[in-house]
Amino acid sequence: MSQFGSRARAFFDRAFPERQIYHRSGGTVRYVSLSPGKQALLALTAVGLAGWCVYASANTLLEGPQASASNAEVERERAKYDRWLNESRAQAAASQALLEERTRQFDRATQDFESRHEVLRSLLEYAGGNGVQLAATRPIERDGARIIMAASIDEAEPRQSRAVTSEPYQVTTVGFRARTRDLEADQEQTLSELEDSVVEQSETVRGVLRLTGVSMTSLTGSDEVESGGPLVPQDFVAYLRDSGLNPAFAERVAQVAARVTESRRLGDIANSTPLAPPVAVDYRETSGYGARVDPFTGRPAFHSGLDLAAFERAPVVATSPGTVVYAGTRAGYGYTVEIDHGHGFKTRYAHLRDIQVRTGERVAIGQRVGSMGSTGRSTATHLHYEVWFRGRAVDPISFLRAGRHVHEQG
Numbered sequence: 001m002s003q004f005g006s007r008a009r010a011f012f013d014r015a016f017p018e019r020q021i022y023h024r025s026g027g028t029v030r031y032v033s034l035s036p037g038k039q040a041l042l043a044l045t046a047v048g049l050a051g052w053c054v055y056a057s058a059n060t061l062l063e064g065p066q067a068s069a070s071n072a073e074v075e076r077e078r079a080k081y082d083r084w085l086n087e088s089r090a091q092a093a094a095s096q097a098l099l100e101e102r103t104r105q106f107d108r109a110t111q112d113f114e115s116r117h118e119v120l121r122s123l124l125e126y127a128g129g130n131g132v133q134l135a136a137t138r139p140i141e142r143d144g145a146r147i148i149m150a151a152s153i154d155e156a157e158p159r160q161s162r163a164v165t166s167e168p169y170q171v172t173t174v175g176f177r178a179r180t181r182d183l184e185a186d187q188e189q190t191l192s193e194l195e196d197s198v199v200e201q202s203e204t205v206r207g208v209l210r211l212t213g214v215s216m217t218s219l220t221g222s223d224e225v226e227s228g229g230p231l232v233p234q235d236f237v238a239y240l241r242d243s244g245l246n247p248a249f250a251e252r253v254a255q256v257a258a259r260v261t262e263s264r265r266l267g268d269i270a271n272s273t274p275l276a277p278p279v280a281v282d283y284r285e286t287s288g289y290g291a292r293v294d295p296f297t298g299r300p301a302f303h304s305g306l307d308l309a310a311f312e313r314a315p316v317v318a319t320s321p322g323t324v325v326y327a328g329t330r331a332g333y334g335y336t337v338e339i340d341h342g343h344g345f346k347t348r349y350a351h352l353r354d355i356q357v358r359t360g361e362r363v364a365i366g367q368r369v370g371s372m373g374s375t376g377r378s379t380a381t382h383l384h385y386e387v388w389f390r391g392r393a394v395d396p397i398s399f400l401r402a403g404r405h406v407h408e409q410g
Contacts, residue, residue: 016040109180115245116187119253123191127198127260188252195256198263205266209273211402214389219269219343272343274319274396275403276365278385279372283310286382289395305348305386306396312381314372316349318363319399327359327369333384334376337369350384351376 016036023030209219245253277283287307294301322341330336333350337357340346353373357363374381387396 012036012040016043112246113183116249119245119250120187120190123253123257123260124194126257127194127263187249191252191256195259198256198259202259202263202266205263205270208275208402209266209270211398212273212275213395213398218390220265269343272320272322272341272345273402274341274345274347274387274399276317276319277400277403278316278319278347278349279308279310279383280315280317280366280368281310283308283314283383285309285397289393289397304393305350305384306400307382307384309380309382310372312372312374313353314383315368316352316370316372316383318365318367318369319347320345321365322347322363324357324359324361324363324369327355327357327361330376332377334378335370335373336376339363339369344390346388348384348386348388350386351378351382353381 013036016039018036019034019039021032021034023032206216209216285306286309287303289303289306291300292303316337318339320339320341322339322345324337325340325346326336326338328336330350333348335350335352335355337349337352337355338346339349349369351372351374352370353375355370357367357369363369372381372383378384385396387394387399
């Protein structure tokens with residue numbers, strides 16, 4: 001080791017002998033002395049810098065392709081992200097446009113159903129509003145009892161129920177359109193049920209009116225078999241026209257409204273038809289309408305009414321709502337009350353013991369107009385009851401038979 005150290009020392013001294021660097025400037029000479037240690041340090045520094053330059057150059061030459069590949073990958077990712085961002089923006093814009101269109105559709109559908117609902121409400125009010133009840137279900141108050149027309153009679157015309165024309169709701173359909181179709185089906189069903197109800201009521205009333213023996217042509221003023229039925233009121237037609245409804249739905253509503261108009265018209269006629277018994281207690285028929293032997297002369301004569309007997313002071317009542325047009329004494333009739341019921345109907349109550357109404361007074365069905373007696377050309381206590389239609393006496397028994405299709409409810 002000592003020999004190796006000596007050799008190394010000798011090599012170091014030969015490689016880095018002490019040197020002096022002279023510098024002459026302006027007649028002055030200066031020198032810098034470089035010791036072997038400083039020379040070795042400078043040499044080591046120079047070798048390190050050279051090595052670093054070589055390493056950096058080699059590293060740059062080797063990593064250049066890798067950096068290019070990395071930059072290309074970054075560019076591809078950036079382009080991919082840009083495409084995804086653009087697609088997302090496009091989808092968001094399409095979704096927003098679809099949402100706005102669906103919102104407009106929903107608003108239009110909502111307005112349409114609100115209009116339909118309002119029309120249906122108006123139609124239902126028209127069917128049963130204004131305090132007018134259809135005759136087939138109208139209550140009649142008389143001495144604490146309620147009389148309503150029977151729900152069905154043999155004389156009523158049969159009718160097939162109208163089939164619902166809307167497409168049935170499909171269970172496999174979901175979403176807003178399914179709900180829309182469901183609501184449309186419900187509205188059509190409501191119209192069909194209302195139509196069936198009012199037509200059934202109309203047929204019931206017709207059957208009762210036919211039993212009176214008065215022709216429907218005379219009652220309604222037109223031949224119902226050949227005519228097209230009643231027209232829809234003009235104010236309702238104008239309302240449908242201004243509502244902006246679908247034409248098919250508006251036409252369907254107009255059809256049902258025509259049915260309702262017909263039912264209301266028949267109901268008004270039935271309200272005026274004297275169907276109730278004129279005596280508010282049990283009675284018996286003593287003499288019918290038509291030809292008979294006169295009890296005073298013993299000769300054949302025409303009897304223009306129906307004689308009903310009970311007991312003295314038995315309550316005599318109005319057989320339909322109307323206005324008293326006469327209350328007083330008539331030759332041969334004694335104390336008499338005459339009531340105009342409208343639609344051509346009048347009734348006469350004769351041989352009364354007393355009168356309990358005045359001329360011009362409005363009376364309700366079942367309201368007492370007098371008491372049974374034997375005034376005028378009468379042989380015993382009874383009521384002479386007449387029914388007149390358009391100035392001609394008709395058989396009251398037909399109206400009483402028609403009235404047997406009503407029943408009392410406590």
